[in-house]
Structure formats: C-alpha cells, structure tokens
Amino acid sequence: MSDEPKLLDHSYDGIQEYDNPLPGWWSAGFWATIIFAFAYVALSPLLVSTPDQKYRAALADYTSKKERREIADAANVSEAILERGMHDPKVVDKGAAIFAVRCVSCHTADGHGLIGPNLTDLYQLHGSTRMDLFTTIRGGVLGTPMLAWGEQMPPTDVVAVATFAATLRGKNIPGKPPQGHLVEAFK
Ligand code: HEC
Secondary structure: OOOOOEEEEEEEOOEEEEEOOOOHHHHHHHHHHHHHHHHHHHHHHHHOOOHHHHHHHHHHHHHHHHHHHHHHHHHOOOHHHHHHHHOOHHHHHHHHHHHHHHOHHHHOOOOOOOOOOOOOOOEEOOOOOHHHHHHHHHHOOOOOOOOOHHHOOOHHHHHHHHHHHHHHOOOOOOOOOOOOEEOOOOO
16 A cells, blocks of 8 residues: 555546545544443443442432431430420421321320320329330330330331320320329429
C-alpha cells in the first residue's frame, strides 16, 4: 500500500476527492471503543450495582438500624418516660389507635373490661406502677388470655399502648368489678 493519496474516479461538478486512509491511531480508537462497549455490557452486572440493588441495600440498612434503635428505645423504658408519654398527645393517640385494634376485644373500647380486667379503676393485678403495666403488656400473663404483646408488635408500639393504658387509670368507668389490689391514681 503506497502512501500516495489515491484520486477517486468520480467527479461532481468538477470536484474530485482523494481516498485518504484513516490514520492508524483513529482506527485503533474506533475498534477499542467497540470492544470496550461489549466488554462493559457483559461485565457491568459484576462491576456496578443497579439502582434496584442500591435501593435494596439502603432499605436493609435502614431497617436494621431502625430495629436496633427501637429495641434500644424499649430497653430504656422507664416510669419517667411513660409518665412523660401520658402528657404527649402523639404517643397517647398512637397508643389509643393500637388499643382500638388489639385490645378492645377483651378490655373494651373505653377499657372498662370484659375478659380482661377493668383498666379504668384503681385496682391492679400485677404491680402498681406504669412500668408494671408495661411489663405485663410486653410479657403477657402466662396461662391467661393476656398475650405477650412484645412478640406481636414493635417495641415502640408496646410503649405507646402501655402509655395509653396508663391514661385510663382513674377514669373509673363502671364495668368489670375490681380485681387485684388498690393502687393510687397516676398523676
Ligand atoms: C384475649 C383477651 C385479651 C386481649 C386481646 C388483651 N388482654 Fe390485657 N388482659 C387480659 C386478661 C385476661 C388479663 C388479666 C390476666 C391475669 O389474670 O393476670 C389482662 C391483663 C392486662 C393488664 C394488667 C392489668 C393489671 O391489673 O395488672 C394490662 C395493663 C392489659 N391487660 C393491657 C392490655 C393491652 C394494652 C392489650 C392490647 C395490646 C391487651 N391487654 C389485650 C386479656 C386480654
């Protein structure tokens, strides 16, 4: 192949053109990009994660952090936290919503009791404090219909519903006769 440019035979309006070969570096680049494209498509599943995979990873991370935080929150529950919750409408409303779904069948909507004890009177079966209510709700009472609700709902829900249960104390709604021992009303 000579380096002499070859004049092509056609002519348009007297204009002729040379058949100049493409420079070697240019052709090499051209082929390199084609090979790269195939290699990239073939290997990309190994090299880069798809948005879907990234989303799943982020969600798993979020869920595990959330669970850890909730467990830590519930482990820190104290009389003071439950007392503060009783004055926080957000917590009480959340607890009321849970109570309306999970607890009404045995304690009735206003808490005056049916299968479960009256939660509105000044009598308590297990302990006397808000924490005792929380512990009973979380762990249940073995051998009775009262389930361990800690196994049925996230820890923060147990805290909320225990807080709500504490707000019922002292409403003295006539219902199931008193069970347990006399306790003081919560402030
Ligand atoms: C299937 C019926 C049933 C359901 C549903 C139920 N309970 Fe109970 N609950 C009982 C019974 C029965 C007892 C009394 C257990 C005993 O004899 O010690 C009780 C006891 C309690 C006590 C202890 C009261 C005390 O005087 O010490 C609390 C607080 C309580 N329940 C709250 C709840 C909450 C909150 C829910 C919903 C998350 C709930 N219960 C759902 C039947 C139920």
